[in-house]
Amino acid sequence: MSPNEFERFSVTSISPVLEIRGLDKSFYATHAADNVSFSVNSGEIVALLGENGAGKSTVIKMLAGVYTPDSGEVSIEGKQIHLDGKNPEIAFVHQTLGLIEWMTVAENIAQIIGYPKRLGLISPKAMNRQATEVLSIVAGGIDPEARVFTLSRTDRSLLAIARALIQKPKVLVLDEPTASLTAQDVARLFEVLQELKKVGVGIIYVSHRLDEVYEIADRSVIMRNGKVVADRQVADLPKSELVNLIVGKEVLETEFKAPSSEVKISLIEYGTENAGPLTLDIRKGEVIALCGLRGAGQDEIGRAIAGVVESTQGTISTPDGILKYKKVSQAVKLKIGFSTSNRETEAIAPGMSVKENLFLNPLLWGRGIFSGMRSKNERAETFPHLDKFGVRPRDPDLSLDTFSGGNQQKVILARWFGLSFNLMVLEEPTMGVDIGAKADIYGLFSDVTQNGTSLIIVSTDMEEVVRVANRAVVFLQGVPVRILEKSEITFANLISIASNLDSTATSGGKTK
Structure with missing residues (x-):
């Protein structure tokens, strides 16, 4: 994409473009975000880092209006905003992407930008032209008429990113944007982010891939146990120190x-x-x-x-x-066991608790379908699996689809690693999955292979x-x-x- 095509994103030179002050959120006894404060300057990429359950997802969901903060405030270009999810100045690409799978690519884009009409009727040709223009930002080559469920994970990710840029946001929040991308597509995305930087867009970049952080980010904000524990320039932060800050241990x-x-x-x-x-x-x-x-x-x-x-x-x-x-x-x-990479569609039962998802197939665990196992026993049996994988929050009764993607993955793996x-x-x-959890999972790989x-x-x-x-x-x-x-x-x-x-x-x- 040519530099001229990015001019429509131009942001005034006020710095910082985003200020977060004292955001706080608790879920019962869990203090998910504890007085979180940091800023993002105009034309800056800030990596928001931390282990799964550190509070990153909670902060992002408050910015997106999914959760209402217990206290705190957020400003864009010095003006306080209401966190209702309707502010066009801040755009999001969530881990789950937020696409409507049975709709076409063009229809998903029209959901945001509007349906073009001719003589009072929706014009498919105009809708496809509109989609092609939007896709050219980062996802050129995707067929506007393709239904989303037929796209590869890579193309779905690129579509979600292109869709997020439609309303010319001043702040762009990317939650694990490269998790499903090839090396070539990561390079393509980074080119777009660099162009957005040049026109003053502030970017929050959430990732567990530290090599990407060092390649693309200017500054890192590190969270642990719901709190910001460090706010450092990436260039001045050795990787070993960054890992220790994220995990809290070697x-x-x-x-x-x-x-x-x-x-x-x-x-x-x-x-x-x-x-x-x-x-x-x-x-x-x-x-x-x-x-x-x-x-x-x-x-x-x-x-x-x-x-x-x-x-x-x-x-x-x-x-x-x-x-x-x-x-x-x-x-x-x-x-012969199998753990899928498609968490949302093949592994997790939405609305069901952690313990219900863990024991989703009773036959796997040697129990009859109609065994009538008491829920209190099932709850007690869940804790060793949560502890073995370091799942946070440590609550078997919470709905699994409210957990971070990394913690969902730990529960899915626990479903299989609890068996022989x-x-x-x-x-x-x-x-x-975060760097600390990766080390834990690799340790479990080593244990089961030795057995x-x-x-x-x-x-x-x-x-x-x-x-x-x-x-x-x-x-x-x-x-x-x-x-x-x-x-x-x-x-x-x-x-x-x-x-x-x-x-x-x-x-x-x-x-x-």
């Missing part, structure tokens, strides 16, 4: 031991209609990463192994014989692959092109192969 690296030589599961020419074939022996206690750029095929193979999608070729077997299953429920009976499986397929297991469980990590996070994988299968356009041993797994190698820059990448993906 974070130790998890060591993953070499797996057993015993083969647990074998894939032979295994694949689906759109991905594969893959031949691979998975050893007892091994962490295998299926990785690549988003949509490269790794997710489809992972879902086939878990019984979510049907395999169309090859076999999967144990030393006892070939496994035959077509559903997740059948895979679970064979001790031979193999678990985990899609993007730490997406939206003999094998893990398949389906990931687009190459840094995670480097950190946890014993071997990595790299996918390109549906084909597993390379299988890397531990010594070969580097960030540079993974990116080079996944981006088709490596001349040694060949199809087939066959190895023992």
Whole structure:
């Protein structure tokens, strides 16, 4: 997008553009935001950082009018505003994106900007032209007539960001905007943010990816236990100190031991209609990463192994014989578990409590559907799982969909890690999870693998692959092109192969 196209966002040079003074919010005994104060200057990107449950989401929801503060005030360009969610000067892109999935892209945009009419009737052609103009800001190439549920997670994220810019906000709040984006799309987004900076837009950037913070942010505001514990220039803040400020303690690296030589599961020419074939022996206690750029095929193979999608070729077997299953429920009976990356649509039951979501499928836990287990027992049994994963708030009775995305992810993982499986397929297991919780989850990975469980990590996070994988299968356009041993797994190698820059990448993906 040319610089001239950003002129319509021009903000007056008042600094700071946003001031937050003494915002306070409690939920019963939980003090979610405790006298929170910070500012955002015109043309500045402020990273709002902290662990899941630190209070970041509460602050953002107060700014958006979702929660009413118990006390405190907010000003834009020196003028106090009412936090009712209707102020066009402050725009949001939430973790859940806020898109209407059954509507088209153009209709989602028209919900914000209005439906263009011709002769008193809605004009589809004008609506599509309008959408194309809006999408050109950051999401060019998306079909305005496509229904949102058909879009990739990347395109949904870009659509939500483009939609947030429609009303020319003076402050833009981005909550985990890159969680579903490829490296190329992250670079594209950062270009847009830099242009918005130049015309004076103030930006609050919430992320757990510290490399992005150092690349894009000017200043960091760090929260812990509902309070602001630091407000520092990013350039003056060493990464080790930043991590300690976020977590409140030193974070130790998890060591993953070499797996057993015993083969647990074998894939032979295994694949689906759109991905594969893959031949691979998975050893007892091994962490295998299926990785690549988003949509490269790794997710489809992972879902086939878990019984979510049907395999169309090859076999999967144990030393006892070939496994035959077509559903997740059948895979679970064979001790193959699955944790999805699509929290909102596939993992969480909206309106249900933490304990209800944890024990959502009683058959998983060896209980009959009509067992009539007393809720007080279920509540007591929830606490060890919450403590093991550090879920905050520590309340089994709260609705899970009111928790931060990272804490929701911890509960989803706890649902599976509380059981005993031979193999678990985990899609993007730490997406939206803070650095401290990541360390805890990696520690649990280490524990279960030492106890003999094998893990398949389906990931687009190459840094995670480097950190946890014993071997990595790299996918390109549906084909597993390379299988890397531990010594070969580097960030540079993974990116080079996944981006088709490596001349040694060949199809087939066959190895023992």
